[in-house]
Amino acid sequence: MSQFDNVSVIKQANVYFDGKCVSHTLQLADGSRKTIGVILPSSLTFSTNAPEVMEGVGGSCRVRIQGESQWKAYGAGQSFAVPADSSFEITCEDAYHYVCHFG
Secondary structure, three states: OOOOOOEEEOOOOEEEHHHOEEEEEEEEOOOOEEEEEEEOOEEEEEEOOOOEEEEEEEOEEEEEEOOOOOOEEEEOOOEEEEOOOOEEEEEEOOOEEEEEEEO
8 A cells, every 4th residue: 555545644743762763643534543754774672562563665674573583674565563562673774664553
């Protein structure tokens, strides 16, 4: 899917790690929530409250999910899942564009 229809966009950006990750929240008509954003070249650690699926839209990254020993590479068109109440490390050498699906 290249676009989301019938959504509300929260105008205030979500800015993390001194601007290394910036996203906007979308509220879909069915009540679900997603964020669309970009991670600039960096190495970051994110914590999760709800389960998340990170869908790569552009660029690439390497990810290690809490409890795993191996780093895995992901690019555009690929996704990775992170359980609730967990965390993941992500390293990007170029800008990584993503959609985060919650729940």
